Amino acid sequence: MALMVTYDEPNVSREDYDSVRAQVGWEAAPPLGCLLHMSYFDDAGFHTVDIWDSQAELDAYLAKRFNPALKVLQLPDAAPKAMELHLVAASPALEKYFLPAATVD
Incomplete structure (x- = not known):
């Protein structure tokens, strides 16, 4: 069963987020099982909302x-x-936001 996964962190800056994205190589090698990733910043800090195929795939990525x-x-x-x-x-x-073809680990 698919999962919606939320992550809220008040002390993560845009620079931190971009550095983490570079470290994990998300765009070049999207994590197996992550179907959708969205992020945003507001007065309460940094937030993501993801759709994952399974808990096991999320746990492995983490x-x-x-x-x-x-x-x-x-x-x-x-x-x-x-x-x-x-x-x-x-x-x-939604197709206009798809990543170019990439390897998935």
């Missing part, structure tokens, strides 16, 4: 790629919240 990248940058381990989704519906217009 352990093998994401938390090690946070450690390199001296940021605390991520503590995302995962909720089982009832429905995922996407407009075909």
Whole structure:
């Protein structure tokens, strides 16, 4: 069952986020099982909302790629919240945001 995963961190800057993205190589090698990634900043800090295919794939990504990248940058381990989704519906217009063909690990 697909999951919606949210991550909120008040002390992560745009520069931190870009550095973590560079460390994990998300665009060049999207993590296996991550179907959608969105991020934003507001007055409360940094936030992401992801759609993952499974808890196992999320856990593997956190352990093998994401938390090690946070450690390199001296940021605390991520503590995302995962909720089982009832429905995922996407407009075909979402296609304009797709990444170019990339290898998936």
